[in-house]
Amino acid sequence: MFEQLTQLAQQFGVDSVVNNAAVPNEKNEAVIGEASNSVISGLQKIVADGGIDQLAGLFQGNNAKDASNPVVQQLTQQLSGNLGSKLGLDSGAASGVAASLIPQILGSLVGKAKDPNDSSFQISDIIGAISGGGDNSGIMDTISKYGGQFGLDQNGDGKVDVSDAMDLASKNGLGGVLGGLFGK
Structure with a gap:
């Protein structure tokens, strides 16, 4: 599943990472990789912390792309922090990348998982x-x-x-x- 998440991050990362002047080109791959890692580790943390209802809410309706969804907010904050601490991006660039990537990745992930005609995510x-x-x-x-x-x-x-x-x-x-x- 990590490969599929990385593909989603690469797909959505063109505008928010690759074509973003605030992200140095030599860090593009690392930023996209960190986005994939943050989704998995963030969802694992939510489950470990007893946030099953939050996770369930992610699969209801189309709110996986909604920036006000608590899961989206938590993963966006986590990615933003990681991009700053691990990759040295300034807080504005890190926040912008995370706010763009996380809703798109989660929205696509949930959409594909819910689509009976799409077997890329089960x-x-x-x-x-x-x-x-x-x-x-x-x-x-x-x-x-x-x-x-x-x-x-x-x-x-x-x-x-x-x-x-x-x-x-x-x-x-x-x-x-x-x-x-x-x-x-």
Whole structure:
């Protein structure tokens, strides 16, 4: 999943990093890499700190691109700080890059995970990456494999995926669904 995140960061980094005079060209690759790292580590920290409801909120509607979303704010602040401390960017440039990149990356990530016609990001990959590949990584595989037998295939398409989770969440609340997956 890290490679796919890096590709998103590269895609959205053209304007906010590469074509940004405040970011020295020799730091472009490092800035894009730090953006990818910040998304994964930031989401892991949110889960570790018990922010399952915040994470669940990211997948509702189209608010993953919304700068006022608490997850977007937290990841933007984290990336901004990292760009300043690790790469020496001044605070204005670091804030500008982070404010541009994070909403675009998260919006695309969530959009792709929710799109049944786009297999580049699977919710199971996201959960695996966020959980650090630990005990939670096999949960989605098991749910996908046996979920239809337990009535989890909400839309009757023969597979259990994020669209089924969203349908189920509309009935039971997404926080409860993800909370159950993460054991919270």
